Amino acid sequence: MPIPFRFLPPIVWLVRLLVGAYPRWIGCAPSAVQRIYFANHTSHMDTVVLWAALPRELRANTRPVAAKDYWDRGGIRGHIARDELNVVMIDRARDDPNADPLEPLREALEHGFSLIIFPEGTRTPQPLPGPFRSGLYHLAMSFPAVELIPVYIENLHRSMPKGALLPVPTICTVRFGAPLARIEGETKESFVERARDAVVALAG
Amino acid sequence: MELTLQQTFFLVLGGLVLLFATASGLVAWLTLRTADAVKLTWIGHLNSRIHASWMIVLLFAIGFALGEAALAVIFALASFFALREFVALTPIKPADHIALIVAFYVVIPVQYVLVASGWYQLYAVFIPVYLFLILPMVMAWGQDTELYLQRVAKVQWGLMLSVYCVSHAPAIATLEPPGYEGRGPLLLLYFLLIVQMSDMFAVMASASFGRTPLASNPNKSREGVLIGGAGANVLGTLLWWMTPFTWWQAALMSAATVFAGFMGGLVLASVKRSLGERQWDQGVALSRGVLERLEGITFAAPVFFHATVYFFVP
Numbered sequence: 202m203p204i205p206f207r208f209l210p211p212i213v214w215l216v217r218l219l220v221g222a223y224p225r226w227i228g229c230a231p232s233a234v235q236r237i238y239f240a241n242h243t244s245h246m247d248t249v250v251l252w253a254a255l256p257r258e259l260r261a262n263t264r265p266v267a268a269k270d271y272w273d274r275g276g277i278r279g280h281i282a283r284d285e286l287n288v289v290m291i292d293r294a295r296d297d298p299n300a301d302p303l304e305p306l307r308e309a310l311e312h313g314f315s316l317i318i319f320p321e322g323t324r325t326p327q328p329l330p331g332p333f334r335s336g337l338y339h340l341a342m343s344f345p346a347v348e349l350i351p352v353y354i355e356n357l358h359r360s361m362p363k364g365a366l367l368p369v370p371t372i373c374t375v376r377f378g379a380p381l382a383r384i385e386g387e388t389k390e391s392f393v394e395r396a397r398d399a400v401v402a403l404a405g
Numbered sequence: 406m407e408l409t410l411q412q413t414f415f416l417v418l419g420g421l422v423l424l425f426a427t428a429s430g431l432v433a434w435l436t437l438r439t440a441d442a443v444k445l446t447w448i449g450h451l452n453s454r455i456h457a458s459w460m461i462v463l464l465f466a467i468g469f470a471l472g473e474a475a476l477a478v479i480f481a482l483a484s485f486f487a488l489r490e491f492v493a494l495t496p497i498k499p500a501d502h503i504a505l506i507v508a509f510y511v512v513i514p515v516q517y518v519l520v521a522s523g524w525y526q527l528y529a530v531f532i533p534v535y536l537f538l539i540l541p542m543v544m545a546w547g548q549d550t551e552l553y554l555q556r557v558a559k560v561q562w563g564l565m566l567s568v569y570c571v572s573h574a575p576a577i578a579t580l581e582p583p584g585y586e587g588r589g590p591l592l593l594l595y596f597l598l599i600v601q602m603s604d605m606f607a608v609m610a611s612a613s614f615g616r617t618p619l620a621s622n623p624n625k626s627r628e629g630v631l632i633g634g635a636g637a638n639v640l641g642t643l644l645w646w647m648t649p650f651t652w653w654q655a656a657l658m659s660a661a662t663v664f665a666g667f668m669g670g671l672v673l674a675s676v677k678r679s680l681g682e683r684q685w686d687q688g689v690a691l692s693r694g695v696l697e698r699l700e701g702i703t704f705a706a707p708v709f710f711h712a713t714v715y716f717f718v719p
Binding site for chain 1 (some may be wrong): 485488489490492493497499505506509527612
């Protein structure tokens with residue numbers, strides 16, 4: 202039997218208190234359909250903020266993808282990553298150059314999880330995202346049934362500039378756009394450019 | 406017959422619950438009967454005031470049950486959300502990060518601990534003097550002098566409005582004029598009622614006598630504000646028995662409160678406009694922001710507090 206009432210997990214509660222993280226479903230509605238949310242990356246809080254902006258029923262089934270070197274630690278950070286967010290760790294500094302860094306992501310998608318990814322690969326503490334990497338393209342082609350949802354996280358770069366330890370409380374919104382279409386025979390470069398444009402369009 | 410403290414509290418609480426229950430019921434009935442869109446917007450404005458009035462009753466009950474420390478915690482949270490909103494509206498630079506961290510995580514707790522412990526000599530000057538000196542030092546340390554004065558001024562104003570001014574409301578509950586010991590929360594309730602009712606009466610009167618809309622608040626008219634203010638003033642005079650004031654002192658105190666509350670709204674509207682308030686796409690949840698809800702008490706609380714201290718606390 203499902204539990205009728207549950208307190209918000211402390212991490213979600215804390216994020217709401219500090220930065221609001223109000224969801225705006227502009228181009229799509231919340232849905233249990235398998236999705237890849239791809240967003241601009243301005244601070245370490247993005248991962249938690251986007252995840253916290255999702256309705257509770259979707260959070261359990263949605264796993265953020267994050268850098269192993271930052272999140273796979275002991276203490277609170279590791280606890281949040283493993284037990285609360287159920288992060289898919291991606292190895293940026295991999296030892297074996299032939300290993301596919303997307304392997305853990307494919308595995309999570311095959312198990313039916315939705316993913317949250319930041320295609321810039323690194324933080325860009327500015328309103329508009331930098332160039333996207335191609336991981337999103339490869340996932341989109343291997344999993345044609347998964348919806349690709351562009352997301353723009355607004356205002357957060359001001360709350361936590363690079364190098365800051367604590368966030369300045371503010372109000373930020375998380376805007377969800379319309380699913381990105383796949384075009385037959387499109388090149389990798391053009392797809393990646395179109396994906397970035399979809400995020401930028403939500404910034405206006 | 407002299408009422409005991411307990412009896413006064415329950416009498417006032419009971420009266421208010423009855424009054425606002427009637428108001429809520431009336432509004433619900435009006436909503437069902439009205440199909441006119443203009444009237445429905447007006448009912449919406451009224452309804453948000455009645456919700457705020459219930460908040461005051463709740464606050465008062467909490468203050469009565471748990472004491473002044475609980476009130477300080479509640480108003481500290483209000484300050485936090487107001488300052489958060491102020492920061493979201495203000496352009497800030499990465500160089501301001503440390504000053505803002507100090508403002509949120511140090512100044513708010515310290516100010517309210519001082520208020521709750523009744524350390525008047527320090528909380529009256531902590532932000533306007535100490536922080537006025539400390540924040541510019543912190544921000545000058547960062548070496549970023551672009552728009553330096555504007556940035557320092559905005560942080561200082563944010564703190565004055567959303568922390569210093571708001572913290573004077575729970576400070577009213579700590580006042581102990583002779584013969585009024587232990588009744589501080591009642592005086593806070595009196596103050597909040599006047600501010601709230603002057604706002605609510607003005608909205609109600611503006612719907613009937615709305616000839617000249619105010620530039621600062623299109624939901625109110627000049628006539629409505631005058632009538633509403635006069636109504637709140639009469640109410641404040643009639644409620645003199647719950648204060649340490651005589652009836653004519655209560656009349657003057659409530660007149661000062663109504664005037665300061667109105668001016669606070671005017672000032673905050675100007676502040677928001679000069680910050681170039683963005684059209685937030687936040688929808689209903691934030692349609693009336695925290696600052697807007699607190700605008701009445703920001704200016705009225707220090708005025709009421711200091712008038713009481715000056716004239717009634719030896």
